[in-house]
Amino acid sequence: MRRRRFFALGLGAALLAGCGTEYAATGTVGPWRTRGRFAIGAGGDRWARVAATLVRCARESGYAVTSQTPVTKVTVTGLPALAAADMNNGLSLLDTATPLARLTGDVEVVVVPGTSRFRNFDEFGAYLVAQPDQTKLAGGRQGGPDHLLFGLIAKGLGADARRIDYTGYRNSAGAATALLGGKATAAAGALADWRPSIDGRQVRVLAVSSAQRAAGLDAPTLLEQGVRVDFADWCAAVGPDSMSDDSRAAAIQMCDDVCGSRAWQDACRAGGWNPIPLSGDDFEKWLTSEIDRTRAVLRDLGLLDTPGTTCWGSCGNGH
Incomplete structure (x- = not known):
């Protein structure tokens, strides 16, 4: 069962109140289809370009992106939000939003x-x-x-x-x-x-840091050097914690369609991003392991001294 609770940090405000960078249509957009209506925004400035690209490619794929309610809200966030939540004793991304799809890294x-x-x-x-x-x-x-x-x-x-x-x-x-x-x-x-x-x-x-060598670069991977690390500064699309199953399914379909489009692939090349699509339950499973890895590294670095607890801000012990 998916765990969805209130988003404690700034990303939650963006999801629920429309804060951050939001890209909305004014009037009719593209070939409107019976696919739902979406409001797509960035959870912070560092994800603004990806969010703007997601908006453009969603419209080109025939999706309605608008600020006119009712809409399904989608927020672009990423790895730094995981670490920031832990270092500020906040709830994890799994506990505060609905995972939809991994986008780029x-x-x-x-x-x-x-x-x-x-x-x-x-x-x-x-x-x-x-x-x-x-x-x-x-x-x-x-x-x-x-x-x-x-x-x-x-x-x-x-x-x-x-x-x-x-x-x-x-x-x-x-x-x-x-x-x-x-x-x-x-x-x-x-x-x-x-x-x-x-x-x-x-x-x-x-x-x-990637598992495969980077194109056009004569440099080995960490894995080739005997360091078991496959790492990327990724970003992903998430929905609000209160997202219904129908809205989640529609948003995941939108992300899948966009990430499979030629326009998205071209935009990723132009932006210097690596497309690493993963959606739905598979993305949620991956995100669980990524949260665990991030917490472990923060502890190794001495930035997170809390021993293995599962409440993470939801209890009264300051965890």
Whole structure:
């Protein structure tokens, strides 16, 4: 049985009150079909582009996207929302919204300056294991995808993740400045963000986070380096916690149709996103494992000290 409760953090407000970035039609949109009406919005600025693309491709697939009630609300959110909920003692995404479909994922890269003494991932990994507190790492904000990736790498190598020296920056530009300025030994981030520096040979890629090598990039995967990590900064579509079974089914069908369309595939290529479609019960099962993995990494990093509890904000013990 799906668990659906009130969304405690900002995403819930977006779902129920229409906060965040919402894209609505004014008047008739596309070839209207008997498929339901949808209001599609972003759970935060970082997902605004994907949400806008979902709106456009849904309309091109014949779906009505409008702000006129009644509508089925769909919100685009992603991995950072999982970590933020846990670090703020909030309810998990499974407990606060209705999972619909996974949409896209950004491949992450581990990079070092072009002049780094680390010629490959093995050399970097050996140093990280031997001196985790002396290996200065950089990436996005603390607890975000880049930080989580370094936590997974440390655990995979057998290093003490609590001892790694990580500095989070607002964006990849800040991390790049730190890395090239000698303030960091290595950095992690989305491949699309680091492409200019990679192409300009300012940085070298030691490994990619995906199970398969990235197209056009001569760099091994973490799996090839013996680190059992397959990781992406993903985003997904979810509905409100009060979503009916009929509305859920209609929204999942919309996501499936859009993700299978040529327009969506073309938009993903243009946006530098990897389409990783997964919907319905399969997505909910995957999301359960992703929540568990995220919590485990946050604990390994020392960002989540709560022992294995299942109430997560719904009890009176401050969990």
